[in-house]
Amino acid sequence: MRAIVLSPRAIHAVQHSCCSAALPYRGTHATETARSHRNAFTNCTRRSLSHAPRRSGERSHPIAVDPTIYALSTASGRAAIAVIRVSGPACKRVYERLCPSKPLPEPRSAALRKLYAPNAPPSTSTLLDSGALVLYFPAPHTVTGDDVLELHVHGGPAIVRAVLAAIPQCTEPLTGANEAVGSIRYAEPGEFTRRAFANNRMDLPQIESLGETLSATTEQQRMLSVRGTTSTLAARYEQWRQLLLYARGELEALIDFSEDQHFDESPAMLCASVARQIQTLSTLMEAHVANAVRGELLRSGISVALLGAPNAGKSSLLNRIVGREAAIVSQEAGTTRDIVEVGVDLGGWLVKIGDMAGLRKAGLVGADVVGAVEQEGIKRAKQRALQSDVLIVVQDATADVDTEVAETTKQCVELGVNVVVVINKVDQSDDPRLVDGWKTRLRASLGIPLEKMFFVSCRDAEELAREHSSDPGHIQVFLQGLLGTFAEMTAALVPEADPDPSIWQESLGATERQRALLSECLSHLGSFLDAVQDPLQDQSNPQARDDEEPDSTDIVVAAESLRLAADTLARITGRGEDGGVEEVLGVVFEK
Numbered sequence: 001m002r003a004i005v006l007s008p009r010a011i012h013a014v015q016h017s018c019c020s021a022a023l024p025y026r027g028t029h030a031t032e033t034a035r036s037h038r039n040a041f042t043n044c045t046r047r048s049l050s051h052a053p054r055r056s057g058e059r060s061h062p063i064a065v066d067p068t069i070y071a072l073s074t075a076s077g078r079a080a081i082a083v084i085r086v087s088g089p090a091c092k093r094v095y096e097r098l099c100p101s102k103p104l105p106e107p108r109s110a111a112l113r114k115l116y117a118p119n120a121p122p123s124t125s126t127l128l129d130s131g132a133l134v135l136y137f138p139a140p141h142t143v144t145g146d147d148v149l150e151l152h153v154h155g156g157p158a159i160v161r162a163v164l165a166a167i168p169q170c171t172e173p174l175t176g177a178n179e180a181v182g183s184i185r186y187a188e189p190g191e192f193t194r195r196a197f198a199n200n201r202m203d204l205p206q207i208e209s210l211g212e213t214l215s216a217t218t219e220q221q222r223m224l225s226v227r228g229t230t231s232t233l234a235a236r237y238e239q240w241r242q243l244l245l246y247a248r249g250e251l252e253a254l255i256d257f258s259e260d261q262h263f264d265e266s267p268a269m270l271c272a273s274v275a276r277q278i279q280t281l282s283t284l285m286e287a288h289v290a291n292a293v294r295g296e297l298l299r300s301g302i303s304v305a306l307l308g309a310p311n312a313g314k315s316s317l318l319n320r321i322v323g324r325e326a327a328i329v330s331q332e333a334g335t336t337r338d339i340v341e342v343g344v345d346l347g348g349w350l351v352k353i354g355d356m357a358g359l360r361k362a363g364l365v366g367a368d369v370v371g372a373v374e375q376e377g378i379k380r381a382k383q384r385a386l387q388s389d390v391l392i393v394v395q396d397a398t399a400d401v402d403t404e405v406a407e408t409t410k411q412c413v414e415l416g417v418n419v420v421v422v423i424n425k426v427d428q429s430d431d432p433r434l435v436d437g438w439k440t441r442l443r444a445s446l447g448i449p450l451e452k453m454f455f456v457s458c459r460d461a462e463e464l465a466r467e468h469s470s471d472p473g474h475i476q477v478f479l480q481g482l483l484g485t486f487a488e489m490t491a492a493l494v495p496e497a498d499p500d501p502s503i504w505q506e507s508l509g510a511t512e513r514q515r516a517l518l519s520e521c522l523s524h525l526g527s528f529l530d531a532v533q534d535p536l537q538d539q540s541n542p543q544a545r546d547d548e549e550p551d552s553t554d555i556v557v558a559a560e561s562l563r564l565a566a567d568t569l570a571r572i573t574g575r576g577e578d579g580g581v582e583e584v585l586g587v588v589f590e591k
């Protein structure tokens with residue numbers, strides 16, 4: 001990652017640009033024109049601020065008005081233990097009312113307590129739970145940033161219900177304390193996390209990863225989400241945003257002070273140097289976006305399509321891959337008509353495999369007629385193949401390559417689909433030249449590399465043993481090859497400009513929302529580069545560089561593009577001055 005170098009001039013300009021209305025209009029007509037361009041442009045594009053900026057450590061609500069919230073944090077239903085979490089200023093009071101005879105446990109130390117109904121003297125008849133583990137976490141270093149009380153009660157539904165019903169009755173103090181602790185109510189979905197965000201305990205990218213942690217079902221999704229919750233993604237976005245602010249500061253300085261002060265560089269040289277920084281940043285951001293797309297494959301699953309002629313063994317291969325009879329296998333050609341979709345966890349990757357109709361030409365095929373239903377199935381099969389992430393072409397080792405199959409495979413290769421070829425039914429041939437023959441043919445006709453060709457038999461080992469044949473199928477070799485393809489597709493790309501693989505692993509965790517905003521940011525950077533293109537070209541021509549000044553309107557447009565780009569990054573973290581915080585929170589928390 002390039003270090004951000006901030007020139008004193010840029011700091012000065014950024015500071016002043018934040019309160020540019022207060023700047024006296026000094027200087028010549030040219031700079032005044034540039035300033036007025038900037039103000040007019042900025043005013044018409046800047047969105048109105050409906051929310052005061054939230055700064056680090058600043059709370060969204062004063063403590064006194066925050067209600068205390070509570071919720072069952074473990075799943076409902078019968079269990080050995082249930083955890084009830086309380087967060088807010090009334091935590092101590094809740095403890096005092098439920099455990100009236102014992103002191104509050106030491107912060108972060110578990111203590112065994114009996115819990116009693118709050119509005120009756122402690123007795124066996126008012127006992128809610130005979131042995132709960134109680135933990136108290138004082139603010140601010142807690143999961144929400146507020147005081148937190150955790151009650152690990154016995155997990156019987158009646159006990160959980162009774163304790164949950166008792167908590168909101170704990171508002172009155174047991175002793176003569178008169179400090180206001182506000183109301184106590186059941187938490188809304190995601191409210192603990194919202195408070196963590198409001199209290200700067202979590203950033204938005206971490207919250208998004210938390211959502212993914214809770215919904216992860218495969219090993220790869222788990223690794224992705226865990227990386228996200230501990231990652232420095234938000235820090236990286238903020239670093240990029242600062243770089244944009246400083247770059248903008250350089251241009252603002254040009255607008256505000258160029259004719260009043262002496263600069264070491266000419267305006268053209270300055271624009272060119274800022275443009276180079278932005279170009280480097282764009283390259284890094286593009287790699288980040290590409291990795292986000294790869295990460296999406298881990299999250300939503302890799303779409304795999306099985307393509308081949310009728311009877312090639314597609315359904316048989318699907319059943320061998322998923323380890324059960326997911327699709328009907330029959331000697332009758334054209335058994336599979338519609339797409340059979342099967343979701344499966346393959347070696348940690350979520351995979352959606354589509355078994356499809358065998359491709360063959362419409363009309364009479366030998367004794368068979370390709371009817372309307374089969375034709376529709378073939379059409380869908382082709383579409384599904386073209387939309388897939390991985391295409392597995394299944395070819396009967398004893399048959400010729402079907403022209404329809406070859407044609408669709410070529411189209412997929414052109415579209416960048418990852419193609420793997422499986423030569424099936426190798427048990428049916430004892431020709432020693434079979435493998436080499438197919439390798440030569442496939443490389444010549446479809447350009448498939450050797451490592452993407454596999455020779456298998458879908459007949460299971462038991463079946464072959466009954467017929468006194470050995471298992472020549474190497475299904476496991478094929479499966480390992482398939483997993484290798486998945487690994488290649490989902491590995492993080494590391495741009496040359498920043499060859500630190502550990503950082504780029506994390507960019508796989510960028511969510512779809514972050515990816516969309518980064519793409520928007522990149523388009524603003526593109527506008528910036530367009531606007532300063534002329535000064536940039538002047539840089540290669542020293543004569544022009546010295547003589548020609550960049551157009552003031554272009555500089556204003558360029559500076560405004562940088563502002564929009566920086567604001568877009570702020571929307572990713574939800575911490576920006578004009579970040580549309582509530583809008584962003586709505587998108588994130590609706591999940």
Ligand SMILES: Nc1nc2c(ncn2[C@@H]2O[C@H](COP(=O)(O)OP(=O)(O)OP(=O)(O)O)[C@@H](O)[C@H]2O)c(=O)[nH]1
Pocket residue numbers: 308309310311312313314315316317328329330331332333334335336337356357358424425426427428456457458459
């Ligand atoms: N000997 C042998 N027979 C196989 C092998 N794989 C599949 N078969 C047989 O080939 C026939 C067709 O298999 P399927 O899996 O239904 O083929 P398909 O490509 O799905 O066929 P359609 O649904 O018609 O497109 C069945 O009789 C299978 O038992 C294999 O590796 N060796």
